[in-house]
Every structure is written in C-alpha cells, then in structure tokens.
Amino acid sequence: MQGGVGTADEQQFLLEYFGVDSVGWGTPFMLVPEATYMDDVNLKRLMRASGDDVFLSNASPLGIPFWNLRSSSSEEARRARIEKGRPGSSCPKGFVSTSTEFTKRPICLASRAYQKKKLQHLPEEDHSQQALVEIKEKVLAKSCICHDLAGNATLKLGIDPDATPAVCCGPGIVDFSKIATLEEMVGHIYGRLSLLTSSERPHMFIRELGLYIDYLRKEIDSFPAGLSSNTASYLQGMRENLLKGIAYYQTLSSQLVEDCRDKFLTELKKMQTALEPLSLEETGP
Helix, strand or coil: CECCCCCHHHHHHHHHHCCCCCCECCHHHHHCCCCCCCCHHHHHHHHCCCHHHEEEECCCCCCCCEEEECCCHHHHHHHHHHHCCCCCECCCCCCCCCECCCCCCCECCCEHHHHHHHHHHHHHCCCCHHHHHHHHHHHHHCCCHHHHCCHHHHHHCCCCCCCCCCCCCCHHHHHCCCCCCHHHHHHHHCCCCCCCCCCCCCCHHHHHHHHHHHHHHHHHHHHHHCCCCCCHHHHHHHHHHHHHHHHHHHHHHHHCCHHHHHHHHHHHHHHHHHHCCCCCCCCCC
C-alpha cells in the first residue's frame, strides 16, 4: 500500500497489524536529488510548502483530480495566461486531445482553443449564476500535463529550457522541508533518524480522513447547482462509511503507539464533529 505514510512507526503498523506486503513512499523522495529530478526553483518552493500550498486540483484535462503545488511554475504560468486574457495552453504535444464539443478534430480541454470556445459558449448554457462561476473555474483550472508533468526532468537536464514544470506532490510534503540524501531518507523510513519538520504532524489516518471529509463537503456544496460528479445516494453512502471508519479507528486506537494514542483520539473526535452535520437532506434531493 502507499499514500500518506510519514514515519517508521506508521510503516511498521501497516506491515504488522494489517499484514501488507510492502509500503510505498513517494512524495518525500521529491526532496532527494539522488532519486528524483527537480529543477532548483521548484525544489526550493517544495521545501517551503505549507498546507495551503498543496491542493487537490482539477488541472488534469482527463478529469482525474491530482495533488498539485500551488506555487509551481506550471500553476504560475496558468494564472499568468488568465491575467493576460489568453487562458489555456498552446498545446505543444496534443497527447490528450479528446474533446469534440466544439470541433470535429479532438482538442485538449487545457488548450487555448478549447477554453476560448467554452468560455464564449457558457452564457448560452442554462446554468445558475453560482454554477457559471464554478464551471468557469473548472475550465480555467486545466493545465498542459503532457508538457508540464515532465518539466522537472526536461528542465533539469537541459532538454527543454522553457519548460514550466508541474509539481504533483502529496499533502505529506508539508512534513518535510529540507533536501536529504538517499541514505538519510532510507534512515528516516526505517526509524534510524527523523526528517520530519515538526513533531506535531497528524497521524496518517487522521490526515487521510480529513481529506475525505473536505472532499465530501465540497461535493455536497456543489450538489444543489448540479455540479457534483456523484449522485446523492453515493454521497450519503460515503458519509455513512466515513462515520463507520471513525468508529473503527476508535477501536483501533488501542493498537497504536502509546505516546500518540490520546492525541489520535482527540483529533478523531474533531473529525467526527465536522462530519456529522454534513448531509444532503436539506440541500437537495
């Protein structure tokens, strides 16, 4: 399994209690130059990243949400094009040209050609004012992943000096803030040393639960305007499953390391308090 692991204790718990075969660590290795390519500018931005800098974005033209660094060169360039009144990429590669909404030949949702046509057409579509605002934001959020996702390597290696790299780090990057050697990162993974920025980092289960609750809240808020990508029954089911998950975590707390158990239960209670009011009963069918 992988996703959000940040300490040797968390890794050991997953291996021993759940019996997984192995645990994958991804995001922290973005600060290990021996393991990954990162250009100097975005490496420094990654080191300074806080919770507000990492967000679940709608940048992919394929419609798959992924974690993004708000201060990356790719996001910087996207916002600059919008400010200049020329949103969208020039689409230099065209590998994900899939939309035929306005053209016979498929074009990319991140391209300037598509975004121009879509924004011009929006006023003709039957949407509420709230929906129009949200749809426009989603249209403008798309980035050129064909070009930008490889940008860290192509810029670092001199292959593409004009690349504007995207930085797709998980939210756990905020727990690490300095460049590390491969030996140091392996030492952190196996508990020989700690590379954590702060000892106040929430447990991986708590952070993951918070991410799901935030996602559910946004989907419920978007539902009345018809902008949620899920059905009402799906969102209600998700809420019930999260409440069951919280109950399970409460029983699981006895298996956690003693020195973090009380903190874990306190944060879990906060998550439950945030989740319980979330419902579609008063916001829509």
